[in-house]
Amino acid sequence: MSQKPLPDHNPLPMKERMKLDRQRMPERPPEERAKCFQEVNLGFGEDLAKQESLRCLSCQKPTCVTACPVSVKVKDFIDLILAGDYLGAAAKIREDNVLPGVTGRVCPQEDQCEGGCTVGKKKEPVGIGYLERFVADWEQRSGVIGLPERAPATGKKVAIIGSGPAGLSCAGDLIQRGHQVRVFEALHDLGGVLAYGIPEFRLPRSIVKQEIENMKKMGVEFETDCVVGRTVTIDELFHDEGYSAVFVATGAGLPQFMKIPGENLNGVYSANEFLTRVNLMRAYRFPEYDEPVYNCKDQDVAVIGGGNTAMDAARVSLRLGAKNVYLIYRRSEKEMPARIEEVHHAKDEGIQILALNNPVAYLGEERVTAVRVQKQELGEPDASGRRRPIPIPGSEYEIPVSVVIIAVGTTANPLVQATTPGLQTNKKNYIVADPETLRTSREGVFAGGDIVTGAATVILAMGAGRKAAASIHDWLTTGVWKPGNGQPAAPLAATAD
Amino acid sequence: MFPIVEARTLAPDIRQLTIFAPRIARRQKPGQFVIVRVHERGERIPLTIAAADPLEGHITIIVQAVGKTTALLNLLRAGDALLDVVGPLGKPSEMENFGTAVVIGGGVGTAIAFPTAKALKQAGNHVIFILGARNKELLLLENEIRAVADELIVMTDDGSYGTKGFVTDALKKLLDEGQKIDHVLAIGPIPMMKAVAGVTRPLMIKTVVSLNSIMVDGTGMCGGCRVGIDGDSQFACVDGPEFDAHQVDFDLLTRRNRAYRELEVSSMADFTDDPMPDIELMRAAGQLGAGDLEPIPARLRSVAR
Numbered sequence: 001m002s003q004k005p006l007p008d009h010n011p012l013p014m015k016e017r018m019k020l021d022r023q024r025m026p027e028r029p030p031e032e033r034a035k036c037f038q039e040v041n042l043g044f045g046e047d048l049a050k051q052e053s054l055r056c057l058s059c060q061k062p063t064c065v066t067a068c069p070v071s072v073k074v075k076d077f078i079d080l081i082l083a084g085d086y087l088g089a090a091a092k093i094r095e096d097n098v099l100p101g102v103t104g105r106v107c108p109q110e111d112q113c114e115g116g117c118t119v120g121k122k123k124e125p126v127g128i129g130y131l132e133r134f135v136a137d138w139e140q141r142s143g144v145i146g147l148p149e150r151a152p153a154t155g156k157k158v159a160i161i162g163s164g165p166a167g168l169s170c171a172g173d174l175i176q177r178g179h180q181v182r183v184f185e186a187l188h189d190l191g192g193v194l195a196y197g198i199p200e201f202r203l204p205r206s207i208v209k210q211e212i213e214n215m216k217k218m219g220v221e222f223e224t225d226c227v228v229g230r231t232v233t234i235d236e237l238f239h240d241e242g243y244s245a246v247f248v249a250t251g252a253g254l255p256q257f258m259k260i261p262g263e264n265l266n267g268v269y270s271a272n273e274f275l276t277r278v279n280l281m282r283a284y285r286f287p288e289y290d291e292p293v294y295n296c297k298d299q300d301v302a303v304i305g306g307g308n309t310a311m312d313a314a315r316v317s318l319r320l321g322a323k324n325v326y327l328i329y330r331r332s333e334k335e336m337p338a339r340i341e342e343v344h345h346a347k348d349e350g351i352q353i354l355a356l357n358n359p360v361a362y363l364g365e366e367r368v369t370a371v372r373v374q375k376q377e378l379g380e381p382d383a384s385g386r387r388r389p390i391p392i393p394g395s396e397y398e399i400p401v402s403v404v405i406i407a408v409g410t411t412a413n414p415l416v417q418a419t420t421p422g423l424q425t426n427k428k429n430y431i432v433a434d435p436e437t438l439r440t441s442r443e444g445v446f447a448g449g450d451i452v453t454g455a456a457t458v459i460l461a462m463g464a465g466r467k468a469a470a471s472i473h474d475w476l477t478t479g480v481w482k483p484g485n486g487q488p489a490a491p492l493a494a495t496a497d
Numbered sequence: 498m499f500p501i502v503e504a505r506t507l508a509p510d511i512r513q514l515t516i517f518a519p520r521i522a523r524r525q526k527p528g529q530f531v532i533v534r535v536h537e538r539g540e541r542i543p544l545t546i547a548a549a550d551p552l553e554g555h556i557t558i559i560v561q562a563v564g565k566t567t568a569l570l571n572l573l574r575a576g577d578a579l580l581d582v583v584g585p586l587g588k589p590s591e592m593e594n595f596g597t598a599v600v601i602g603g604g605v606g607t608a609i610a611f612p613t614a615k616a617l618k619q620a621g622n623h624v625i626f627i628l629g630a631r632n633k634e635l636l637l638l639e640n641e642i643r644a645v646a647d648e649l650i651v652m653t654d655d656g657s658y659g660t661k662g663f664v665t666d667a668l669k670k671l672l673d674e675g676q677k678i679d680h681v682l683a684i685g686p687i688p689m690m691k692a693v694a695g696v697t698r699p700l701m702i703k704t705v706v707s708l709n710s711i712m713v714d715g716t717g718m719c720g721g722c723r724v725g726i727d728g729d730s731q732f733a734c735v736d737g738p739e740f741d742a743h744q745v746d747f748d749l750l751t752r753r754n755r756a757y758r759e760l761e762v763s764s765m766a767d768f769t770d771d772p773m774p775d776i777e778l779m780r781a782a783g784q785l786g787a788g789d790l791e792p793i794p795a796r797l798r799s800v801a802r
Contacts, residue, residue, distance in 0.1 A: 186716050188541075225582065225583040226583070227584070231522055231584065232524070257730060263730070264753065266755070270720035272719050276713050281541070287767055289762060290538060292760040413718065
């Protein structure tokens with residue numbers, strides 16, 4: 001490796017690079033941030049960013065790039081950071097990723113780019129996510145956005161259903177290829193899960209708004225307050241409004257409940273409802289904003305689940321003034337699907353994690369007053385690969401709480417499927433799409449993101465959006481509804497799960 | 498933005514707003530609703546579509562002032578605009594020729610029942626409309642209903658018009674007289690719908706009610722509107738809003754609709770004390786085409802206390 005010529009901007013020999021330690025992300029102190037909605041991670045300054053960039057080995061075959069669902073040119077942008085060309089670095093990311101300010105904050109980098117980093121085999125991997133965020137923020141502060149070039153107009157119109165990460169990413173790629181793109185959003189605000197689901201302290205709304213403004217500047221049109229499947233159907237988009245292709249990116253928004261007694265008591269929320277009230281509707285600023293939410297001040301709150309959404313809900317309730325926040329998870333902490341960084345942040349702030357506990361009932365007359373919990377032990381691994389929780393008989397006990405937030409997952413939103421004849425779905429009502437081309441069973445209709453795969457991450461949805469854009473472009477330019485790579489033309493597999 | 502093209506008072510605290518919303522008007526069917534957000538800091542509330550004109554692109558909603566948002570809606574005039582109107586949401590009413598259909602409208606629920614009654618008539622049913630209100634002043638759409646229904650029975654709680662008594666009294670009387678009833682649609686206050694279900698359940702007459710649970714998005718995403726149906730939970734926004742009355746847990750609905758009562762009362766009191774913040778917001782966003790809002794009636798102030 002050391003025989004290869006070194007790139008221009010990194011002055012250090014390989015051995016020296018490997019000696020450097022990973023730079024820590026500056027954070028708002030836990031006691032301060034637990035009381036406010038301001039961002040927890042403060043971001044790298046120029047010095048930290050350069051220092052961290054020096055650790056990159058400039059691999060000939062950068063495994064960080066292949067580990068990224070949208071193939072961000074990591075090595076190239078880090079090289080530009082070392083050269084001091086931060087705007088150039090941001091533009092380099094934008095070639096593959098229209099939302100660098102978002103992904104730099106909410107990607108599970110440890111499993112993706114950083115998971116593929118060669119440095120990570122011996123030491124901690126290069127802080128690629130931190131660096132991505134640094135250049136995105138630098139670009140935003142500068143006001144000079146390196147928007148990609150647009151190809152000459154093709155005159156073709158594409159409708160994108162849903163303004164979440166999959167829809168935005170697809171729109172960004174299609175507009176660059178010269179197509180006319182309109183994104184339809186059911187809510188009054190854009191961003192999908194980025195607007196209603198992820199709290200301000202992890203992803204400031206100003207970042208999402210700015211990225212969407214950039215897309216508007218590139219020519220993407222947006223229509224809010226339009227529920228495709230109700231306000232307008234896919235058939236109408238094709239026949240009455242002249243669209244040549246539709247990308248369904250509606251997400252997996254339907255909240256799941258556990259069907260245990262007391263779930264409909266007042267004070268028992270789905271995580272979606274709780275987070276929507278607070279993030280999207282700003283209920284934490286009631287009465288300045290009109291949407292109400294239960295006052296958590298000095299209350300005891302239980303959050304059920306162990307994913308990122310559960311962490312978000314727990315940390316939001318803490319910021320609303322909760323006295324005790326219990327995160328109740330049925331397996332052990334090791335099996336938690338949430339990002340390690342988020343679990344640490346939550347614990348530092350004072351969230352009390354009750355692992356190996358499962359709620360069996362909620363108690364109360366009108367409003368919930370307690371949750372009855374049963375202790376669990378771990379058995380053999382189940383279909384998910386994680387060890388199965390087994391209830392311990394006679395171990396039930398009660399925890400007094402006045403707010404409960406259920407974050408045990410979501411399922412497919414049914415509205416588009418219900419009003420699009422011939423659109424094939426699987427038995428859980430997710431849309432069936434060819435994994436290579438994201439074509440559905442309806443000509444001209446593509447689907448991707450959570451509505452195909454079930455709930456996943458922002459970056460995987462963005463990867464699906466890019467894949468859909470390439471496939472839609474192919475369809476618009478060739479007009480051939482051809483089979484996917486090595487896939488039979490029809491029929492598509494009956495189930496995707 | 499969604500401009501208001503007409504606004505008029507139907508009864509004390511009850512206003513009819515006609516809104517330009519062409520996409521919604523084109524697809525609306527009886528039984529469906531919209532979600533409205535008045536201004537930038539407003540909440541999202543569901544309101545049933547009372548009528549639609551697909552050619553003009555108009556929808557009509559009928560709003561009773563019961564809290565801050567509905568009170569604010571009631572002050573708007575033609576030329577003003579709502580920030581967000583989304584729909585049509587929910588499943589349309591089940592529509593077929595059942596035979597004889599009794600449609601019961603209580604209070605402002607009448608406005609919701611009326612379009613379905615019209616559709617039931619068009620589907621070939623013999624429609625008997627039982628119209629109920631607290632008093633004569635609060636009676637809605639009497640002439641419109643008279644023009645559509647085969648029979649109209651008016652009931653007022655205080656006897657100031659029609660027959661004194663409840664809508665259930667009229668329903669029982671029809672049944673006592675041997676009237677054959679194949680289908681009942683009842684829309685109004687929860688106790689009224691519950692009472693109607695109680696009358697028809699022993700006779701196994703198919704009865705449909707429209708549930709007004711608390712909602713945020715209206716697309717199935719938040720799960721806040723869950724209602725108890727036959728021992729199970731369903732979402733009023735995507736599985737409803739109409740349900741089989743004999744399977745509905747009305748007590749649960751009452752309880753869940755009370756969830757934010759204290760906050761709602763304080764919000765309403767703040768608004769009647771000083772509506773300026775809301776007026777300023779709407780003015781800044783260019784939503785007040787007709788100048789400032791209507792002055793707040795003194796009666797509304799008393800509601801808030």
